[in-house]
Every structure is written in structure tokens, then in C-alpha cells.
Amino acid sequence: MDNLPMAVILGIAQDGGVPHPGCNCQTCCFYSSSGIQLSPTSLGVIDEENLHLFDVSRDLSRQLRMLPNTEKKVTDIWITHGHLGHVDGIGLFGREAMGAKGIKVHASKSMINLIEKTPRWNTMIQNGTLIPCPFETDK
Numbered sequence: 001m002d003n004l005p006m007a008v009i010l011g012i013a014q015d016g017g018v019p020h021p022g023c024n025c026q027t028c029c030f031y032s033s034s035g036i037q038l039s040p041t042s043l044g045v046i047d048e049e050n051l052h053l054f055d056v057s058r059d060l061s062r063q064l065r066m067l068p069n070t071e072k073k074v075t076d077i078w079i080t081h082g083h084l085g086h087v088d089g090i091g092l093f094g095r096e097a098m099g100a101k102g103i104k105v106h107a108s109k110s111m112i113n114l115i116e117k118t119p120r121w122n123t124m125i126q127n128g129t130l131i132p133c134p135f136e137t138d139k
Contacts, residue, residue: 004044004047004048005046005047006045006068007043007115008043008044008046008067009042010039010042010044010053010063010067011038011039011041011042011059012039012041013038013039013040013041013131014040014065014085015040015083015084015085016058016084017037017057017059019032026120028073036061039059039062039063039084040055040057040085040086041055041086042054042055042056042063042065044063046067046072048085050072050076051067051073051074051076052074052076052078053074053076053077054078054080055077055078055079055080055086056077056079056087056088056090056092056093057085057086057089058085058089058091060090074093074100074103075102076103076104076106077090077103077105079108079111081108081111090105090121090124091121091124093124094124095123097127101128102128102129102131104130104131104133105130105131105133106133106134106135107132107134108137109134109135112133112134115132116132
């Protein structure tokens with residue numbers, strides 16, 4: 001693939017996407033009636049060897065298909081913070097969906113702690129799907 005590294009915006013909406021679940025505001029009604037969806041915020045960064053995702057939304061399947069002609073598997077995810085729209089796609093890397101292995105999860109120490117204490121995500125650490133990589137914030 002030419003032009004690497006490359007960044008691809010995969011979503012620009014708030015945690016629930018647009019149309020937002022349960023919302024009947026003018027914007028959500030417009031998007032709902034037009035059949036257009038906006039995914040929660042996410043960014044894909046592709047280089048020669050890796051595919052990084054910054055924040056992992058529930059729209060992961062659709063967002064990965066937005067990446068240009070790459071057959072690379074996700075190697076790293078970067079969690080900016082723990083709001084729902086930034087983490088609720090983590091489970092999709094598990095055996096029930098993608099069956100991924102060895103994905104490095106880069107996050108703050110407190111976010112890694114939350115991941116380790118959440119039973120579903122902890123199972124993914126134990127079976128090798130996720131590898132916690134806490135940010136070094138003390139330097």
C-alpha cells in the first residue's frame with residue numbers, strides 16, 4: 001500500500017453515534033430518515049507493519065471496512081478515556097466475533113485497571129486476545 005503511514009477518520013460522532021439512540025432532535029431525525037449513520041469517534045492509523053485504532057466503538061465492523069484496501073489485522077488499540085463510545089467495541093475482538101490474539105491495549109494505568117477488573121475484558125487478557133500496555137504518565 002502506498003502513502004504510508006496513513007491516518008483515516010473512522011467516526012466523528014459522540015458515544016452513541018448519530019442518530020443517537022432514543023433521540024428525536026432535528027439532527028437525529030434527519031439522519032434517521034435519510035438512512036445515514038455517523039459512527040462514534042475513532043481513528044485508524046496504518047503503517048508498514050501495524051494497524052492502530054484510536055478508540056474502539058460498537059461500529060467496529062463498519063469502521064474497519066472504511067480502511068483502504070488493507071488486509072492488516074489490528075495490532076494496537078489506544079483508549080483515550082473510558083466513555084462508552086470509546087471502549088464498547090473491545091469485546092468484538094474476542095472469540096465470539098473476530099477471534100483476535102495479541103492486540104496491545106494502550107491506555108492510562110487507571111483504564112488498564114478497569115479493563116483488568118471487568119470480567120469480560122479480563123477473560124480476553126487471560127486468553128491472549130488483549131495485552132495491557134499502560135501509558136507511562138509519571139515521566
